[in-house]
Amino acid sequence: MPEWDSTQYLRFEEERTQPCRDLAARIRMERPASIIDLGCGPGNSTEVIAARYPEAALTGLDSSSAMIASARQRHPGWQWVVGDIAGWARGGEPHDLVFSNAALQWAGDHARLFPQILERARVLAVQMPANRDAPAHRIMREIAERRGIAGDVREWHTHEEGYYYELLAPRCRRLDAWVTEYLHVMPDADAIVEWYRGTGLRPFLEALADDAARERFVAEYRERIGAEYPPRADGRVVFPFRRLFFVAYR
Numbered sequence: 336m337p338e339w340d341s342t343q344y345l346r347f348e349e350e351r352t353q354p355c356r357d358l359a360a361r362i363r364m365e366r367p368a369s370i371i372d373l374g375c376g377p378g379n380s381t382e383v384i385a386a387r388y389p390e391a392a393l394t395g396l397d398s399s400s401a402m403i404a405s406a407r408q409r410h411p412g413w414q415w416v417v418g419d420i421a422g423w424a425r426g427g428e429p430h431d432l433v434f435s436n437a438a439l440q441w442a443g444d445h446a447r448l449f450p451q452i453l454e455r456a457r458v459l460a461v462q463m464p465a466n467r468d469a470p471a472h473r474i475m476r477e478i479a480e481r482r483g484i485a486g487d488v489r490e491w492h493t494h495e496e497g498y499y500y501e502l503l504a505p506r507c508r509r510l511d512a513w514v515t516e517y518l519h520v521m522p523d524a525d526a527i528v529e530w531y532r533g534t535g536l537r538p539f540l541e542a543l544a545d546d547a548a549r550e551r552f553v554a555e556y557r558e559r560i561g562a563e564y565p566p567r568a569d570g571r572v573v574f575p576f577r578r579l580f581f582v583a584y585r
């Protein structure tokens with residue numbers, strides 16, 4: 336997998352950070368002493384949780400050294416760790432609050448991972464995309480299928496909402512869960528392509544042989560996205576994005 340590109344990711348920082356603020360606002364916990372932000376990326380989610388709990392000891396963990404370098408540049412004094420979420424879940428230091436915004440969909444085997452993470456938390460707060468059936472994703476899969484690479488793509492990974500209820504409810508005393516569909520307003524349909532170049536398209540592009548094949552894939556994707564997300568009356572494009580949230584209290 337090519338390195339995550341924090342600049343590309345942060346082109347839509349406002350839109351990507353809003354769900355994180357919405358998640359942080361729903362946590363019912365007074366004064367967590369220690370917090371870990373799993374898949375902290377360039378530190379935008381860690382900033383949100385630090386603003387809510389300024390006295391807590393905070394750690395940001397991410398497997399991408401480029402993302403951690405970008406986070407460290409924003410906040411040199413905070414604790415940043417290059418590490419794998421699954422590795423931390425198996426034996427990492429427990430924290431009062433385990434927070435994860437838009438990252439756990441990249442980690443596999445949720446049936447094993449989520450209970451392990453919950454064991455290391457008093458409170459677990461998670462947001463993941465829940466829009467695998469949106470046209471922008473369906474189109475990626477259709478192009479991959481036609482180009483014969485579908486089997487090589489390690490797509491992100493989420494189950495339907497009830498799955499997480501069944502997994503977590505028996506393991507905690509309270510579970511708050513909800514779904515929000517954001518209507519992001521983009522300047523044009525190309526911006527949707529740029530959005531996914533920073534995230535969801537990455538595993539598809541990685542499965543292709545070379546840059547020429549990647550360019551052809553993106554060109555076809557761009558054309559199909561343009562047809563699927565037409566301009567509205569003011570010329571801008573509405574980009575619906577559905578997300579699943581939960582806060583589990585052990």
Ligand SMILES: C[S@@+](CC[C@H](N)C(=O)[O-])C[C@H]1O[C@@H](n2cnc3c(N)ncnc32)[C@H](O)[C@@H]1O
Nearest residue numbers: 374375376380397398399402419420436438441
């Ligand atoms: C979409 S970004 C989310 C960044 C940030 N939390 C936010 O709210 O915008 C996903 C991050 O998860 C990280 N990631 C993906 N798989 C991971 C894993 N197995 N262990 C640790 N970090 C992982 C990526 O490197 C990336 O920085």
